[in-house]
Amino acid sequence: MSTDELMSALSQKALALLREDAYKIEQLIQVQMETLTNRRCPLYEEVLDTQMYGLSREVDFAIRAGLIEASEGKEILNKLERNLANLYEALNKQQSE
């Protein structure tokens, strides 16, 4: 294996791990979206925020360690943040109805 191949394998591994962790948060958001009929759950939002913070620290570390591009990390976080914003918007709309 050449150094280029090793670097590429490590980067792909790092990206796969980050996407896996992002997917878990995605699932948490989905669950909350599907149970919108239930009343708002502050504990759930706290869990989501904590998970988002944890992922952002992982992404930041992967960038600093030279494993992924800053743009790749930003894309993962941005996508999740949009989903989270949609969830909170839906929750707020429901609450004001």
Next chain:
Amino acid sequence: MSTDELMSALSQKALALLREDAYKIEQLIQVQMETLTNRRCPLYEEVLDTQMYGLSREVDFAIRAGLIEASEGKEILNKLERNLANLYEALNKQQSE
């Protein structure tokens, strides 16, 4: 550079980054230790806990990404946790006096 050298350089970089982050938390603990005469500050403890959580996620990621050994990560976290436990013990002792 051989693949062994690249892997070693990446591991050392990862460890240096984690120790740097651990050092920042260490500093936060020190500041709180030095101001023990002040009254206990729940917000400060919240910040410390959040920082510890963030670091533990970074360490876990570095292990899964194959950059560091599990034992190396554990050592960094254990050392910090001992310091944190000492801080809380000192705070509790002071509070009961």
